[in-house]
Amino acid sequence: MATPEPAIVLLSGGLDSTTTLAIAKADGFAPIALSFEYGQRHAVELDGARRVATALGVAEHIVVALDLRAFGGSALTADIAVPKDRDLHGAGIPITYVPARNTIFLAHALALAEVRGGRDIYIGVNAVDYSGYPDCRPEYIAAFERMAALATRAGVEGHHVRIRTPLMSLTKVEIIRRGLALGVDYGLTRSCYDPDAVGRACGHCDSCRLRLAAFRELGVTDPAPYIER
Amino acid sequence: MATPEPAIVLLSGGLDSTTTLAIAKADGFAPIALSFEYGQRHAVELDGARRVATALGVAEHIVVALDLRAFGGSALTADIAVPKDRDLHGAGIPITYVPARNTIFLAHALALAEVRGGRDIYIGVNAVDYSGYPDCRPEYIAAFERMAALATRAGVEGHHVRIRTPLMSLTKVEIIRRGLALGVDYGLTRSCYDPDAVGRACGHCDSCRLRLAAFRELGVTDPAPYIER
Numbered sequence: 001m002a003t004p005e006p007a008i009v010l011l012s013g014g015l016d017s018t019t020t021l022a023i024a025k026a027d028g029f030a031p032i033a034l035s036f037e038y039g040q041r042h043a044v045e046l047d048g049a050r051r052v053a054t055a056l057g058v059a060e061h062i063v064v065a066l067d068l069r070a071f072g073g074s075a076l077t078a079d080i081a082v083p084k085d086r087d088l089h090g091a092g093i094p095i096t097y098v099p100a101r102n103t104i105f106l107a108h109a110l111a112l113a114e115v116r117g118g119r120d121i122y123i124g125v126n127a128v129d130y131s132g133y134p135d136c137r138p139e140y141i142a143a144f145e146r147m148a149a150l151a152t153r154a155g156v157e158g159h160h161v162r163i164r165t166p167l168m169s170l171t172k173v174e175i176i177r178r179g180l181a182l183g184v185d186y187g188l189t190r191s192c193y194d195p196d197a198v199g200r201a202c203g204h205c206d207s208c209r210l211r212l213a214a215f216r217e218l219g220v221t222d223p224a225p226y227i228e229r
Numbered sequence: 230m231a232t233p234e235p236a237i238v239l240l241s242g243g244l245d246s247t248t249t250l251a252i253a254k255a256d257g258f259a260p261i262a263l264s265f266e267y268g269q270r271h272a273v274e275l276d277g278a279r280r281v282a283t284a285l286g287v288a289e290h291i292v293v294a295l296d297l298r299a300f301g302g303s304a305l306t307a308d309i310a311v312p313k314d315r316d317l318h319g320a321g322i323p324i325t326y327v328p329a330r331n332t333i334f335l336a337h338a339l340a341l342a343e344v345r346g347g348r349d350i351y352i353g354v355n356a357v358d359y360s361g362y363p364d365c366r367p368e369y370i371a372a373f374e375r376m377a378a379l380a381t382r383a384g385v386e387g388h389h390v391r392i393r394t395p396l397m398s399l400t401k402v403e404i405i406r407r408g409l410a411l412g413v414d415y416g417l418t419r420s421c422y423d424p425d426a427v428g429r430a431c432g433h434c435d436s437c438r439l440r441l442a443a444f445r446e447l448g449v450t451d452p453a454p455y456i457e458r
Contacts, residue, residue: 062299070291071344100340103380107336111329115300134385143376150369151332 004030006059007120007164008109011035013048014191015211016124016167019179021056023166024122026182030059032116034109038066038098044199048190055188064108068098084194084204102135106144106163113161114152126167126175141165172214180220187223200225233259235288236349236393237338240264242277243420244440245353245396248408250285252395253351255411259288261345263338267295267327273428277419284417293337297327313423313433331364335373335392342390343381355396355404370394401443409449416452429454 007029011017024031035049046063053061102125109121125136134140145163149155167175179186191211192201201208203226212229215222222229236258238250253260264278275292282290331354338350354365363369374392378384396404408415420440421430430437432455441458444451451458 064296064299065294067293068340070293071341098340099343100336100377100381103336103339103376104333107329107332110332111297111327112300114328134382135380137379140376140379143372143379147332147369147372147376148329150366150372151364152329153363156363 004028005120006030006032006113006116006118007122008032008034008113008116008118009058009122010105010109010124011049011053011061013045013050013052013189014124014207015172015179015186015189016126016175016191017049018052018056018184018186018189019175019182020122020124020166021052021058022179022182022184024120024164025056027164029120031056031122032112032118033058033061034105034112035061035063036066036105036108037063038068038101044195045190047199048188051188055185062112066104068101068104071099084202085209100135102133102140103144106148110148110152110161114154118161119154119159120162120164122164122166124167125165126170126172128169128171138165138168141168172210173217176214176218176220185223190224196227200227201229202226203228233257234349235259235261235342235345235347236351237261237263237342237345237347238287238351239334239338239353240278240282240290242274242279242281242418243353243436244401244408244415244418245355245404245420246278247281247285247413247415247418248404248411249351249353249395250281250287251408251411251413253349253393254285256393258349260285260351261341261347262287262290263334263341264290264292265295265334265337266292267297267330273424274419276428277417280417284414291341295333297330297333300328313431314438329364331362331369332373335377339377339381339390343383347390348383348388349391349393351393351395353396354394355399355401357398357400367394367397370397401439402446405443405447405449414452419453425456429456430458431455432457 007024009021009024009031011021011033021031033053035046037046113121127137141163149160190199191207193205193207194202201224212222236253238253238260240246240250240262250260262282264275266275342350356366370392378389420436422434422436423431430453441451
């Protein structure tokens with residue numbers, strides 16, 4: 001059997017990125033997990049990422065520290081309240097939007113892919129249960145890929161990086177179903193924007209509500225801990 | 230007089246980025262300088278950036294710490310010797326190439342522009358005295374701009390960011406001439422890839438040689454300190 005090719009997988013430790021990592025493995029890659037510590041208030045996310053990386057047996061797990069707090073401007077990096085129980089189908093981009101976050105994350109993934117000789121980057125973005133983030137749309141991902149082809153030595157030499165978005169067109173229910181089929185233990189994952197000090201999910205932010213609704217629809221109990229559900 | 234609009238200027242403290250900052254000011258913007266501490270061996274570069282930002286009276290100077298060393302893969306971040314006295318017109322991308330560096334820098338500038346309400350990002354890339362970096366070419370910059378229009382809330386709302394590259398088609402001689410006309414003190418700037426501990430330039434790396442040759446052609450003495458010139 002040939003040695004598996006490396007692929008970079010952006011891993012927050014949440015439900016979507018964990019499922020994406022399991023899919024990258026199932027696709028036959030040797031995943032290199034890449035996580036970011038960016039002054040997010042939900043730093044418990046990183047503990048989740050570490051648990052997930054260990055459980056799924058990645059080739060390498062790299063945690064890069066960013067300091068987006070110097071910029072301000074988002075509920076996830078500055079001192080702004082996370083909205084609770086809002087209308088999920090309401091208009092506009094929510095306050096939890098972090099400016100250019102996926103561009104910063106993918107730029108690092110691009111650098112790492114080039115250094116490790118990988119040509120594939122996985123990101124768990126989704127346009128179905130989409131909560132209004134511009135940098136989760138397929139047209140954004142396609143534009144990043146075109147830019148990436150011109151940005152690097154590998155690109156110039158004809159080895160274009162592919163941004164793989166296996167969750168793009170799946171509903172949250174389909175994502176969880178796929179992950180369960182691949183043996184993902186969702187008890188290890190955290191999706192909450194506003195967990196408590198011991199890492200229990202709030203149950204009321206957009207992310208918790210989408211997740212809980214999907215598990216309910218599947219008739220499965222979400223194994224992650226919640227303050228209230 | 231209207232309040233000047235903010236513009237983000239990527240500032241390394243070298244000759245090109247300093248001239249770019251002076252041009253952004255001359256264009257009527259209130260520049261916000263953005264520098265990166267990325268484990269570069271030439272950390273004296275940052276001292277240069279601070280001196281330049283102060284001398285040119287920027288509205289704000291933000292230094293963001295990156296840890297590209299975790300990735301390895303370049304003479305500027307890892308323990309690889311900087312090439313000296315090589316053929317500047319030789320083929321290929323030099324070892325001093327840092328994977329996806331401008332993409333990472335511009336991604337941060339994009340985030341900062343959105344948070345500060347700016348629509349202009351200046352970067353001192355150049356395709357004439359081009360030393361082989363893929364992410365200094367106009368087609369790369371254009372692709373980044375197209376991606377940026379899809380990446381952010383501002384972009385979605387129709388406020389597209391413009392990546393301004395005033396040095397793109399200038400020779401090194403023309404860049405210095407332009408800077409001198411704008412009153413830039415090049416004694417504050419450092420361009421060397423391999424300076425000594427007190428910040429003197431080596432005089433032999435690609436960057437030193439291009440710079441020294443241009444000053445010689447202008448009949449002006451480069452006011453920066455060199456170990457040997």
